[in-house]
Every structure is written in C-alpha cells, then in structure tokens.
Amino acid sequence: DVKVTQSSRYLVKRTGEKVFLECVQDMDHENMFWYRQDPGLGLRLIYFSYDVKMKEKGDIPEGYSVSREKKERFSLILESASTNQTSMYLCASSPTGQGNQPQHFGDGTRLSIL
Amino acid sequence: AQSVSQHNHHVILSEAASLELGCNYSYGGTVNLFWYVQYPGQHLQLLLKYFSGDPLVKGIKGFEAEFIKSKFSFNLRKPSVQWSDTAEYFCAVNPYNFNKFYFGSGTKLNVKP
Numbered sequence: 645d646v647k648v649t650q651s652s653r654y655l656v657k658r659t660g661e662k663v664f665l666e667c668v669q670d671m672d673h674e675n676m677f678w679y680r681q682d683p684g685l686g687l688r689l690i691y692f693s694y695d696v697k698m699k700e701k702g703d704i705p706e707g708y709s710v711s712r713e714k715k716e717r718f719s720l721i722l723e724s725a726s727t728n729q730t731s732m733y734l735c736a737s738s739p740t741g742q743g744n745q746p747q748h749f750g751d752g753t754r755l756s757i758l
Numbered sequence: 759a760q761s762v763s764q765h766n767h768h769v770i771l772s773e774a775a776s777l778e779l780g781c782n783y784s785y786g787g788t789v790n791l792f793w794y795v796q797y798p799g800q801h802l803q804l805l806l807k808y809f810s811g812d813p814l815v816k817g818i819k820g821f822e823a824e825f826i827k828s829k830f831s832f833n834l835r836k837p838s839v840q841w842s843d844t845a846e847y848f849c850a851v852n853p854y855n856f857n858k859f860y861f862g863s864g865t866k867l868n869v870k871p
Contacts, residue, residue: 648801675857684767686848686863694857702858734802740857746792747850747859749802 647671648750650735656756663722665753667735674740676718677747678702678710681732693718694740725757762851764862771839772870779834779865781849788854791832793823796864797845805847808832819843841871 651666669676675694679687679702689702691710699710707729711719718737722729732754736747761784771777783789793805806817813825823834832849849862 677859679861684863686762686764687861689858692858736802738857746794746804746807749794751801 648735648737648748650733650750650753652753653751654754654756656758657722657725658758659726661722661725663725663755663757665720665722665733665735665755667718667720667750668716669718669735669737669748670716671737671739671748672715673737673748674715675738676712677736677738678708678718678720679734679736680704681734681752687734690720727757729755730757731755762849762860762862764847764849764865766865767863768866768868770868770870773841774838775869777834777836777839777843777867779847779849779867781832781834781862783830783832783849783851783860785830785851785853785860790852790854791823791825792850792852792859793817793821793832793834794848794850795845796848802848805834839867839869841869843867844869 648669657663677692678690688704690708693699693712709721732752734752735750738747739745763782765780791808794802795805796802808815808825816822821836825832847865850859852859
C-alpha cells in the first residue's frame with residue numbers, strides 16, 4: 645500500500661520564521677503535490693513536481709517555494725511565515741502516465757502561525 | 759481556469775436515508791473523475807474513480823457515482839447511509855493526460871444515528 649508520510653501532524657511557528665514541511669512517499673511515484681486545505685475552500689494546489697528538480701506553480705504559490713532533490717521527498721518552504729498561512733497542508737503523490745491514477749495523500753500538517 | 763463545484767456544503771441525514779452529492783466541473787475535454795472521502799482526523803482516501811467505459815461506477819462501502827457527460831456532472835450516491843459515513847467528501851477532476859487535479863470545496867456529511 646502507498647504510504648505518504650508528512651513529518652509533522654501539528655506545527656506552531658512565529659511570524660517571519662522560515663518553515664519547512666517535509667513529505668516522503670515510498671512508491672516511486674513521479675508526481676508529488678502540495679495543497680492547503682481551508683474550510684469551505686477545499687484543496688488548493690500550491691506547487692507540484694513531476695520529476696526530481698522539476699516544479700510547477702499551482703493556483704496559490706505566493707509566499708511558498710518547494711524543493712525536490714530526491715524522487716521520494718518533496719519539501720514545502722514558507723520563506724517568511726505569515727498568519728494567513730495558518731492552515732492544513734496536505735502532501736500527495738501519484739504515478740505519471742495518462743493521469744488516470746488517483747493521488748495518495750498524507751495525514752496532513754496542521755500549521756499555526758502566531 | 760478549470761473549476762469543480764460541489765453545491766452542497768453541509769448535508770445532514772438520518773441513518774438509512776439515501777444520499778446524493780452533486781459535483782459539476784467546467785473542463786470541456788476528456789477527464790478522469792474521482793471522489794475522495796476524509797473521515798474525521800484521517801487522510802483523504804479514494805472512494806471511487808471513473809476513467810472510461812460504463813458511466814456508472816461503484817466504489818467502496820456501497821458508494822456509486824454516475825458520470826453524465828452532457829451535464830458535466832459526476833454525482834455521488836448511496837442508497838442507505840450509516841453513521842460511519844459521517845465525513846467530508848471531495849470531488850476531483852483530472853484533465854486527461856494532464857498531471858494536475860482540481861478539487862471541489864467539499865461537502866460535509868453528518869449522519870445522525
């Protein structure tokens with residue numbers, strides 16, 4: 645079974661801090677994704693990566709960056725955390741191809757910025 | 759931009775009632791369609807998926823969904839809900855040959871015992 649592991653379930657940081665959220669998948673998937681989940685807004689794509697060192701902006705990339713140095717690991721970086729980045733962050737992975745494979749999700753990281 | 763609409767934000771049902779959750783999308787080309795469920799405190803899990811063929815697809819736990827291409831819809835149904843179906847349900851659309859997925863805003867289902 646596919647396992648997507650996010651490094652923290654809960655995280656509290658201060659405004660202005662640089663924050664790293666880590667995600668690891670164990671199924672050799674080419675595609676990895678970062679979403680934020682907010683009540684009433686569903687999942688919004690921040691960034692995704694379809695290969696090592698490759699990345700594409702999603703719908704809400706402002707204030708975020710990503711890193712994918714190894715196939716199994718995809719990191720989300722908040723360069724200078726702000727209170728409006730308080731949210732649930734979800735990582736997902738999927739194999740490449742015709743896109744007809746579902747995404748597999750991690751448990752999420754609930755991030756609070758004080 | 760692509761969009762996915764789930765018009766029911768919060769649904770409350772009694773056990774044994776029938777369920778139908780709406781999902782409409784805006785993409786005009788070929789799509790892959792998914793319903794995910796998120797139980798309280800758990801990660802999103804796949805309920806069912808449609809790629810091609812029979813537009814009526816069956817998923818886990820007695821759920822099914824019907825793809826109606828002319829209406830750009832992929833509604834989720836269950837004939838008789840249980841208390842354990844209390845969760846948030848998300849519709850997702852993946853344009854064919856494209857790696858991005860577009861999610862609806864979710865529907866919270868509360869089933870009263």
